[in-house]
Amino acid sequence: MxxxxxxxxxxxxxxxxxxxxxxxxxxxxxxxxxxxxxxxxxxxxxxxxxxxxxxxxxxxxxxxxxxxxxxxxxxxxxxxxxAKPFRDTQRRLNPNMREVVKNEIVKWLDAALFTLPLTANELVPLR
Known part of the structure; x- marks a missing residue:
């Protein structure tokens, strides 16, 4: 060089x-x-x-x-x-499916299948 x-x-x-x-x-x-x-x-x-x-x-x-x-x-x-660059559109659940998914997650939380982490470094215990 x-x-x-x-x-x-x-x-x-x-x-x-x-x-x-x-x-x-x-x-x-x-x-x-x-x-x-x-x-x-x-x-x-x-x-x-x-x-x-x-x-x-x-x-x-x-x-x-x-x-x-x-x-x-x-x-x-x-x-x-x-090749032309493009950006994917944001993907969302339709409102009906969003409600179904929300209810399913609430059921899992109530059944203690998993817990929500309090911090980013906390481990999430599974059953």
Missing amino acids: LNSIESPPVLDRKSLPDSLKYAYLGPNETLTVIIASCLTTEQEDKVLAVLKDHKEAIGWSVAYLKGISPSICMHQIFCEDG
Whole structure:
């Protein structure tokens, strides 16, 4: 892997909110950082000086972060070509069946076939 300072990665620059702006630590607009746009020129120079002094410590891409596997930070959803994403509708019982299920659960509670847990970690005893 090449050193990111010697061969900086090419990044897509997206539009930023008015409160932020791009600044560069390397020549020819390389080693991009995002800073607050409300800083005075003096403050901006101080921030950039500190960042330039420690630019070896900055992970310029996920691949450069030591100890973190890029596969943990990224994921892919594999789909067939031409597949369109869709969202299933919420499933509900019709009102008549909901009442039947509710009555059945009440019967089970009365018969002590199971108990409702008081906490998320509590075990539910079954008979």
